[in-house]
Amino acid sequence: MEQIKQQIDEIKEELEETPQNAALLNELGIGYHMLGEYDKAVQAYQKSLSQNSQDVRTHFNLANTFFELQQIDAAVNHYLDALDIQPDYVPALNNLADIYELAEEPDRARELFEYITKIRPDEAMGYFNLGNHHLRHNNTVEAGRCYKKAIELNPDFYEAYNNIGYMLKHLAQYEKAISYFEQCLTIEPSYQPAKKDLQECRQALQQS
CATH class of the missing domain: 1.25.40.10 (Tetratricopeptide repeat domain)
Incomplete structure (x- = not known):
């Protein structure tokens, strides 16, 4: 958190020299967003877009911030603006x-x-x-x-193995599910959802 605040201070110092720098304003918006200061992020992004209205990432970032503010229509509009520029x-x-x-x-x-x-x-x-x-x-x-x-x-997409296992578990196809959970955990041994479901599948087999 302190590192982000320091980065914001550094960006502000640079903006004193070039206050219309769209890229710096976008970076300022990212910093404020990361701090949860969404209103300040919106202001920074809007200033950035006033200098460069065709920047896809700034529209995208602004949309994300509007989403956090639960201003869904505004978020949709800026996602669409980004896609107008880069479909x-x-x-x-x-x-x-x-x-x-x-x-x-x-x-x-x-x-x-x-x-x-x-x-x-x-x-x-x-x-x-x-x-x-x-x-x-x-x-x-x-x-x-x-x-x-x-x-x-x-x-190596371990989440995909896990999700197939999850579906098989709910279809009571425990042996097949176990195979997918084991493949998931071979790739990512610490993946907790697979660990939990694997244990439940083994218990279900023992009780059947």
Whole structure:
């Protein structure tokens, strides 16, 4: 926390020399956001955008801060502004999809998650996030397909192994679930969700 405050002071000193520096104003906004001083972050980002309205990251950062302030319409507008400038900007696509899901608009959310896998077909995270979307909506077949694709692209994606295990556990397919939890823990031995579910699956087998 003190380090962040020191960085903010240093940025302010630099801004005294170049008060219209958009990049520095963006960095100032990031600092305030990290401190939880969201109103000050908004002011810094807005000043930055007044100097450079086409900066994707500043629109994205401002949207994130508006989200923390629960000003959802403003957040959506700036995610959309970022995407107008760079339509394949995945962080904005992901966060916008999350907002649509929170707003109980699952079809719009799914369209964005699917779009990410189309523009980034070689990135495992897109399939993992799409899988999570399907899992939240109890579409386990599609969720499993997405998690397996994530593993195909990144064999060390331990969360994907865990989530397949989680689904198998709830289908009472304990032996298969154990296999996936064990693979997860081979990659990340300290992953607590897998440890807990692995133990529960072993207990369920013993009692059956």
